[in-house]
Amino acid sequence: MNQILYKNILIILGWFFVLLGMIGIVLPVLPTTPFMIVALAFFAKSSPRFHQMLLNNRLFGGALKQWEDSKTVSRRSKYRALLLVFASFSISIMILHGKLGLQAMLVTIAIIFLIFIWHLKEEVM
CATH class of the missing domain: 1.20.960 (Mitochondrial Import Receptor Subunit Tom20; Chain A)
Structure with a gap:
């Protein structure tokens, strides 16, 4: 059971x-x-x-x-993910113009995501 x-x-x-x-x-x-x-x-x-x-x-x-x-992940996937995180968070931060607390939170989350993605092992060719 x-x-x-x-x-x-x-x-x-x-x-x-x-x-x-x-x-x-x-x-x-x-x-x-x-x-x-x-x-x-x-x-x-x-x-x-x-x-x-x-x-x-x-x-x-x-x-x-x-x-x-x-x-592992492919280098192409890794770079695509880095670009997507950077672009989407940049747009979100711009939309929240003047709301420093929310912008700071988004910057912090984006940095964590970027570091995590950067440290993923790439496939060895």
Whole structure:
């Protein structure tokens, strides 16, 4: 009974992170791939079917397979993510002109995201 409950909780969490990742496709402030990686980890422990579904997805399956195999990202993906974070946060900061507290918060979050992305290991060719 406890094993079934544990698996169901992991499946629910996996779908929650898939949903966040899907929202991230539309909302540039939310990063899609990290949420999908977390969902992949939950599904790996609870549902082989959902795990394979993510790995076979045509949009982000390749990046997830690479992450699962080698814990690396492509240099192109890394630079694209850095650019997207920089651009989306810059626009958000400009929109909040005159609201220094919110701007400072966004700058702090952007710096954390940029450092995190920068430190991801790149695939070795």
